Amino acid sequence: MGATGNDNSLDDQPFEDSQSSSTSPNALTKPVLNKSDIDSSSEYKETDDENIDDDPNTEQQDSLDTALTDSKKRKANEPSGKKTANSALTTPPIKKQKVNNSTSKGQHKAGNSKPKTAKERLLAASAEDTRPLPWGNPDVWAEGADYTHNGNVYGMLLDEDRGERAYMDEHIVITRAGGGIGKNNSGEFCQVKDHDSESGRIKAFINNQMNKIPIYLIIGQNNIHCPSRIPHRYCGTPAHHITDHWDEKSNSYIVTKLRFEKMDLDHKSWYAAEDSPETFVLTDIKALRMECPKCNVTKPQVFASGWMCLNGKCSSFWTLNGIEAPETQEYNLAFLKERWIFDGFLPPYSLRAELIQSNVSRGLTFAATRQCWEGIVCNLCGRCNLRRHWDAWRCRTEGCPFEHRLPMEEISASSLTGNAGYGFQGHGITQDKILEPSIKREVRKHGLYRECIYQLGDGLTIAHLVSNDAINSAPGGPDDLFRQLQTQDHGLERLPMKRSVVEQTYSRHFSHNFGMPYDYVVGHDNSTSLADAPEGIKEAVRRMTWAAKRTVPVEDFVDFNEVLVIGYMETMKMNFHDDGEISLGPTVTSISLGCPAIMKWRLKMGFWCGFKDKARKHYDPVQPILPGCRKPEERRKLNELAKTASTATLDAAAQVALAFTKGESKTPPAVLELELRHGDYMVMHGAAMQVYYEHSVAPTDKLRFGLTCRYVKPEMVPEDMRSLGDFTLDPTNAYDGDLELYEDFMKKYKAGSITKRRIGSVATQA
Numbered sequence: 001m002g003a004t005g006n007d008n009s010l011d012d013q014p015f016e017d018s019q020s021s022s023t024s025p026n027a028l029t030k031p032v033l034n035k036s037d038i039d040s041s042s043e044y045k046e047t048d049d050e051n052i053d054d055d056p057n058t059e060q061q062d063s064l065d066t067a068l069t070d071s072k073k074r075k076a077n078e079p080s081g082k083k084t085a086n087s088a089l090t091t092p093p094i095k096k097q098k099v100n101n102s103t104s105k106g107q108h109k110a111g112n113s114k115p116k117t118a119k120e121r122l123l124a125a126s127a128e129d130t131r132p133l134p135w136g137n138p139d140v141w142a143e144g145a146d147y148t149h150n151g152n153v154y155g156m157l158l159d160e161d162r163g164e165r166a167y168m169d170e171h172i173v174i175t176r177a178g179g180g181i182g183k184n185n186s187g188e189f190c191q192v193k194d195h196d197s198e199s200g201r202i203k204a205f206i207n208n209q210m211n212k213i214p215i216y217l218i219i220g221q222n223n224i225h226c227p228s229r230i231p232h233r234y235c236g237t238p239a240h241h242i243t244d245h246w247d248e249k250s251n252s253y254i255v256t257k258l259r260f261e262k263m264d265l266d267h268k269s270w271y272a273a274e275d276s277p278e279t280f281v282l283t284d285i286k287a288l289r290m291e292c293p294k295c296n297v298t299k300p301q302v303f304a305s306g307w308m309c310l311n312g313k314c315s316s317f318w319t320l321n322g323i324e325a326p327e328t329q330e331y332n333l334a335f336l337k338e339r340w341i342f343d344g345f346l347p348p349y350s351l352r353a354e355l356i357q358s359n360v361s362r363g364l365t366f367a368a369t370r371q372c373w374e375g376i377v378c379n380l381c382g383r384c385n386l387r388r389h390w391d392a393w394r395c396r397t398e399g400c401p402f403e404h405r406l407p408m409e410e411i412s413a414s415s416l417t418g419n420a421g422y423g424f425q426g427h428g429i430t431q432d433k434i435l436e437p438s439i440k441r442e443v444r445k446h447g448l449y450r451e452c453i454y455q456l457g458d459g460l461t462i463a464h465l466v467s468n469d470a471i472n473s474a475p476g477g478p479d480d481l482f483r484q485l486q487t488q489d490h491g492l493e494r495l496p497m498k499r500s501v502v503e504q505t506y507s508r509h510f511s512h513n514f515g516m517p518y519d520y521v522v523g524h525d526n527s528t529s530l531a532d533a534p535e536g537i538k539e540a541v542r543r544m545t546w547a548a549k550r551t552v553p554v555e556d557f558v559d560f561n562e563v564l565v566i567g568y569m570e571t572m573k574m575n576f577h578d579d580g581e582i583s584l585g586p587t588v589t590s591i592s593l594g595c596p597a598i599m600k601w602r603l604k605m606g607f608w609c610g611f612k613d614k615a616r617k618h619y620d621p622v623q624p625i626l627p628g629c630r631k632p633e634e635r636r637k638l639n640e641l642a643k644t645a646s647t648a649t650l651d652a653a654a655q656v657a658l659a660f661t662k663g664e665s666k667t668p669p670a671v672l673e674l675e676l677r678h679g680d681y682m683v684m685h686g687a688a689m690q691v692y693y694e695h696s697v698a699p700t701d702k703l704r705f706g707l708t709c710r711y712v713k714p715e716m717v718p719e720d721m722r723s724l725g726d727f728t729l730d731p732t733n734a735y736d737g738d739l740e741l742y743e744d745f746m747k748k749y750k751a752g753s754i755t756k757r758r759i760g761s762v763a764t765q766a
Helices: 049-054 058-077 105-109 118-128 200-211 333-337 364-368 469-473 478-487 535-551 605-609 632-642 647-657 719-725 739-750 756-765
Strands: 019-022 083-085 155-158 172-176 181-183 189-191 215-220 234-250 253-262 278-280 289-291 298-300 440-446 449-457 460-466 510-515 562-568 574-577 587-594 597-603 670-676 681-685 693-699 704-710
Touching: 155 172, 200 234, 200 253, 234 298, 449 535, 449 670, 460 535, 460 670, 469 478, 469 739, 478 535, 478 587, 535 562, 535 587, 535 681, 535 704, 597 605, 632 647
Parallel strands: 083 278, 155 215
Antiparallel strands: 019 155, 172 253, 181 189, 215 234, 234 253, 289 298, 440 449, 449 460, 460 681, 510 562, 562 704, 574 693, 587 681, 587 704, 597 670, 597 693
């Protein structure tokens, strides 16, 4: 099973109660922590004394690394241990040694603050973990994981299992199917709703059992049930198969449980305790299995108290001799000790997938497909790595030299024109959609550009300047810039999101900033000065400056001092967001290169629905009633009521007046949609634009670059970084919209070298 890159982007979703199942055939582990997070030992680890001394956590980590390394060397020199027969039904420990976090509140107040970063938390947990070291090392490991798909289950995360009676030993794992966990009135996590046997997740597990499809389990470092310390944040295990599934009671709710058993019982598991003896696996011990006379479903005797029906839909469920069984139960030792000889079905995917290689038969655009930006497993240390850099995969284990490059053949913009299948020769036609009737459009031209100006009211404008083939193919034009971005190193990389639900989720696009630092959703602390930017980037700034001056009032325009370059591969996108940082000026201009992209605008939730909070319980009469908002007439009446009524009365009235009907979408609809093709410009202007509206960008094909210019207020930037934005346009070299191309076009027409039929088609488009 191949490792894949994290896109929680985000689209990135958090694990439900830190226990997640995957139904994606290519999604086993997805690294999400950055280089500052803990890197376990390997033969490539750097030993530079200065680096070690600078890290206060190094001593703790080194002690764990040394212990693991010494353990590995000791095993290599020891003769194979004597195997002992498994004593019949010896009671195994159900509860494993917990990580003891004994730091008191008083200690924190005294200055010993809680570990805040992922690395600090991980090191603290490792230092206080009293479990034995593992017998071996995982073949594949990662600093993060993520799973979702349909059909069957291919991997399951076992990190912080909050279910009752969770169990794990060298050969078997018993755990919940996942879901239904929440906080009770005391703030403790527990089961808060029944598992639904008809849910896609539970059906997928049952499909795996019925169809004999093995599953890879990923053990997280928060798993307290593992018999040994877990050396990395997430570690892959050998393939398991599901032997049984059943329903049981937990906190008065029905919970579906699963019993996994390792397929290969002949070899010791790497996560077995270091000094545990070799054992013969007995396969003649079997738990009692009976068919329920009421539901005709056969289940094993899972608990020591006796056999009972464990079908949550049966009227006899969870009863012993006709009486409801207590929730406190101990496992039947025969059920824990039984072992099944798996009948030879292999996992459909390898835990360590082969590295992706280029192939002529796959076409020029293969290197930009989703497969080529998802994660891979390091051939040297076994770590799963997302593709963070545009030019290559690089292992993030400190000191590991592994990298994998996939040559990207140059892709022409003409091969990415989208559904139309051609570029424009005359004035291009837009596929823009006005989805809010109050938005007004003005159409005009400049040379061979078609200019569409959309008025959203209150001085807010969005302009779309449509390019064509002649403009794009001119020297220094969009075709040349698109070529340079593919063939030259512009430092594009995926950066950790600054405001993600899951810590260290990486962006779903590659980017690099030139000029003033722009502190957007992923941040850019290492911006390159505009003076040192490649000539193609400077030319793009000249052209975007022209586009902005064409559509923004002269008195409002300020020269740009920042440009953000974003690269998208297949299925990458940018979800709804705003450019509302207080350090920015009112104008944002972009140029689109490569495949078409759909850019949408919508009102932010509060302005659309009128409530202050996400739960929509508290009405806000101060918010303006904007075009496209929901139920404007009702809101005007509520605003009048707010002048005399109490807050409680107003909120109650809003709950009724603004209630959603059954089936009505609770997401703000788009008000404007632009199709940005290769060479097109977008200019949005107005300080309130980023206050009221948010926008998204979704490319329609495999490769696109978006370059966006802004003005960053110098006074909002540290003084020593202000020079990064120093850039003065040469007025003698300013872009004029390629007016000569239009004049040349008309001269050729008058001279007869362009037929009337062709110019007629151009005029029709215009």
